[in-house]
Amino acid sequence: MTSRLTPAIILRAVRIWSGLFLLAFVTSHLTNLSFGLISIDAMDAARPYLSGVWTGQITGTLLFVSLLSHFFLGLWAIYVRPTLRTNTQDIVQLLTGVLVVPLLATHAIGISMAANAGLNLGYADTVRLFWLGAPTIGLLQVVMLSVVWVHGCAGLFTWLRSKENAGRLLYWLYLLAVIVPVVALLGYAEAGREMLIAGQNGGELAQNPAMPENVTVPFAQIRQITNIVIIGSIVLAALTLAARLVRLTLQKTQEVVLVRDGGPQMVSTSALSMLDGFQRNDQPHANLCAGRGRCGTCAVRIVKSDFPLPSPSEMELRTLYRVGAPEGARLACQLKPAGGRVEVLAIYPADYTFEDARPSDAPSATGAPA
Ligand code: FES
Known part of the structure; x- marks a missing residue:
């Protein structure tokens, strides 16, 4: 058996590995949130090892490349699919896949641009923002993590089910697929409760964070860029479906x-x-x-x-x-x-x-x- 690398084989590998990389990103964020069950201080203590590792130059670039390549390969997969008639898990993966970029981009762009501007928010600031300042955005973050998690798990299970020796591992992963987000949401809720109690008691956690001197966060620019990404990804998904329809209409079949x-x-x-x-x-x-x-x-x-x-x-x-x-x-x-x-x-x-x-x-x- 020769082992020739063809574009199809390379693209398939890129799709799998970029997906695994993105899933690792979401898993570490969810794990970090689950520390909220202990305290907001514990979330911050774990942050450099979990969420923090993704803001480095190398990991940040890899994340960006993974997100882009996974998105475009997903669109390509939709375009070349001869039929959208498939199993439920595949449909869930397709639908959530289209939502991943707009949802994840809002989070990733906001965090990285704020960090580039010199604003390094801790969990106390983030929890305060999402629970007291802008609960709608906080809710959006929960939705974002859930959608990305469902998409990632669907892809992971489809991939692992095609492996002959993944049987036992799959049982553990099914369990983790439920435990990880549930514990993370409980941690997020508990952190919010801690913040609200601190607010009622006028505690330190509830005080507004002082914006560090010489730090100007380009909020308008962040909003503009995230809007472009969200609208752009929706337009691209719609164009892909339209192009697929044209291709199928013009195709001669026997x-x-x-x-x-x-x-x-x-x-x-x-x-x-x-x-x-x-x-x-x-x-x-x-x-x-x-x-x-x-x-x-x-x-x-x-x-x-x-x-x-x-x-x-x-x-x-x-x-x-x-x-x-x-x-x-x-x-x-x-x-x-x-x-x-x-x-x-x-x-x-x-x-x-x-x-x-x-x-x-x-x-x-x-x-x-x-
Ligand atoms: S369904 Fe054909 S190889 Fe898996």
């Missing part, structure tokens, strides 16, 4: 008839992958990575095809090789028959998961797992 495991005929088109064709006909088919070409569980053995089938891409070959698929097998999620009748045998049962797999479940040369 009818494809699919027959799987000697079952009923399924009518599809050459614009759709074989997996899309199965799903369009309400025929369940294994697809642990939701058609991203990573898991190999949608693999089929070609029995007969009226027309020559398009050659597999390097990415498809890699996945087939990794899962030990039999000679001549193809990934149903990547294969788009050009037309005519195609008969195939499914290699994995429709409800197959790697957690169910035992050593004897490896795909056999004749097709189905033993």
Whole structure:
């Protein structure tokens, strides 16, 4: 098996790693918030090691690059998708993905521009601002973190489900996916309560922060830039959907008839992958990575095809090789028959998961797992 790096393989890696980087950013922020269960002082003590590490020049640049590349690759994925008919988790990931940039940009731009101007707010100042000064913005931060968290977890789980050895890790991560945001929100609420009590008692925490001398925060500029980013990202998402619609309208397609495991005929088109064709006909088919070409569980053995089938891409070959698929097998999620009748045998049962797999479940040369 040769290992040639193609643009598709590189873009897929960039999408995964930029997503993981962004998820690490959100996780560290949520973890920092959870220190509010102890006290606001504890949040500030943990800040340099959690939230603070993201304001450095290298981490800040990486964060910015990750955000941009993840956003544009997400738009590209929407543009090239032959159909938006997919599973619920995928739909949630798509919808939250469109919201991530406008929501996260507001936070990231505000914090970094204020920091560049020399204003380094501690948690006492931030909690005071979000609980006493501008509760609407505080609520927006909570929404932002929740949306980004849901999007990140959906992406992480889809990615890990395509890995054969991630079974046990997934159980822990499902647990953490619930615990981390809940504890963070409790910490945020407790910090707010501490601030409100301090306010009632006229305590030090409730006093307005004195703006350091010689520090002028360009609030108008921050607002202007965040507005441009929010409107720009919404316009780009709308343009992507419009371009996709035009592409699909102009596309010339042929009818494809699919027959799987000697079952009923399924009518599809050459614009759709074989997996899309199965799903369009309400025929369940294994697809642990939701058609991203990573898991190999949608693999089929070609029995007969009226027309020559398009050659597999390097990415498809890699996945087939990794899962030990039999000679001549193809990934149903990547294969788009050009037309005519195609008969195939499914290699994995429709409800197959790697957690169910035992050593004897490896795909056999004749097709189905033993
Ligand atoms: S659905 Fe995962 S490789 Fe096709």
